[in-house]
Amino acid sequence: MEAPLVSPGGGNGGRRPLCEGCRRPLSACWCACVRPVENLSPLLILQDPGEAGQAKGTAALLARCLRQAKLRVGERFEAPVSIEGLVLLYPETRGDLTLATPALWRPSLASRHGLTTLIVLDGTWRRSRRLLHLNPWLQTLPRLALEAPPPSRYAIRKAQAPLQRSTLEACALALAALDGDEARYAPLWQAMEEFVALHQRLADTPSPRGRNGAR
Numbered sequence: 001m002e003a004p005l006v007s008p009g010g011g012n013g014g015r016r017p018l019c020e021g022c023r024r025p026l027s028a029c030w031c032a033c034v035r036p037v038e039n040l041s042p043l044l045i046l047q048d049p050g051e052a053g054q055a056k057g058t059a060a061l062l063a064r065c066l067r068q069a070k071l072r073v074g075e076r077f078e079a080p081v082s083i084e085g086l087v088l089l090y091p092e093t094r095g096d097l098t099l100a101t102p103a104l105w106r107p108s109l110a111s112r113h114g115l116t117t118l119i120v121l122d123g124t125w126r127r128s129r130r131l132l133h134l135n136p137w138l139q140t141l142p143r144l145a146l147e148a149p150p151p152s153r154y155a156i157r158k159a160q161a162p163l164q165r166s167t168l169e170a171c172a173l174a175l176a177a178l179d180g181d182e183a184r185y186a187p188l189w190q191a192m193e194e195f196v197a198l199h200q201r202l203a204d205t206p207s208p209r210g211r212n213g214a215r
Contacts, residue, residue, distance in 0.1 A: 033194040034064045035187035041116050041178040042068040048123030056157050058168035059122040065191055079137035088141040089120045089174050122167045156199045168192050
């Protein structure tokens with residue numbers, strides 16, 4: 001019989017049980033937020049290690065929702081044998097002479113038949129730029145940039161720039177554009193809203209240690 005997953009802090013000798021699905025404390029489990037989606041265009045999430053432990057990050061939830069999604073954590077990623085069919089979800093960086101800036105790419109009928117794999121960098125703006133510097137092959141990929149995205153629903157974490165969106169939001173918009181099917185990705189927005197609501201409830205709930213002033 002396997003021992004239950006535990007984490008430091010809380011009862012049982014200072015250790016709290018963790019959910020086996022999302023690896024979060026049971027009180028903060030977000031597995032009920034998962035909404036399955038049969039995405040046509042595969043997604044590859046390259047996550048900066050500093051983002052992997054971010055409780056409010058949306059990449060893990062996104063990867064759980066999508067049927068065709070891979071999440072890899074690291075700083076340097078091996079270049080694939082061929083980059084054909086790969087598209088990087090990233091804005092233009094024409095003002096940065098240290099980065100190559102390929103022409104912006106737009107979805108076509110070919111991309112809507114499963115011939116395109118979307119790559120997204122998960123991390124803060126500074127860390128995502130660092131991933132680009134550390135992985136030159138990413139700089140050679142055609143880019144898909146979000147143009148005039150709708151207002152963000154990510155109310156639990158402050159963006160560093162007005163047009164920046166959470167990983168889940170950005171990918172929901174990009175995949176809908178790639179596949180030409182907004183309705184297919186509507187469940188991702190429901191997952192996002194429930195995830196945000198969960199964290200808002202957690203923020204409004206006083207911790208047991210805070211009730212008596214103990215730390």
